[in-house]
Amino acid sequence: MSSVLRQTLRADANHTIHVVLPQDMGDQVEVIVFPVRPPAGQILNADEAFMVAAYSAVTENDPEEDALWGKYVRS
16 A cells, blocks of 8 residues: 655745655655635545545546546535
């Protein structure tokens, strides 16, 4: 199983975040960013956020697959 890193970070004055990766994660990672306090109407619970992240990590762009998972994604 791959390593997973979950952190709550605060952006600096330039709206930049800094992440130090554990050695076992290698040199290339995929980053998914969720706001801690999303705008009203765009709040995902923990299960929904996990499903969106899992879907994004393992599924290639496929319109048919996107239609099946559409209920987990809110614009």
